[in-house]
Amino acid sequence: MSQEITQADIETAAANDISKWQLIERVKRYNWAIEEAVTDPVRKHEKHGKWPEIAEANGIPKATYYARYKNGWDHERAATEKVDKKKTPYSKRSVAT
Known part of the structure; x- marks a missing residue:
């Protein structure tokens, strides 16, 4: 048809x-x-506003902020909670020699 x-x-x-x-x-x-x-209206993607910049100002990479948000964290928590180095896999951490 x-x-x-x-x-x-x-x-x-x-x-x-x-x-x-x-x-x-x-x-x-x-x-x-x-x-x-x-x-039927077109879906609008949610804007992150200033949160990615706030995350970077807090020492959190944008990629980490976006991953956290995608995993269900709210904007504020994803942008302000410090990265826990203890939970980072050893292979991802830089090793001082």
Whole structure:
């Protein structure tokens, strides 16, 4: 079943902050119904704000901050809790010789 996207569909999607390319992808690639594709809002990714910079100011690398956040830590804890060197695997620590 091929669905044809009309100019009216594109205009309706644009009014709902959905780009023409997002609309086409939803309909052609993901097989969404046109009615849903033009009205369902686009998900916005959560912004981290200043938290990565706060983490770096606290001596926590951005990569560590993002990994912590991805693992379920809240922004503040991920950006402020010091890295526990005792829990870092030995192979990852620099060894003074």
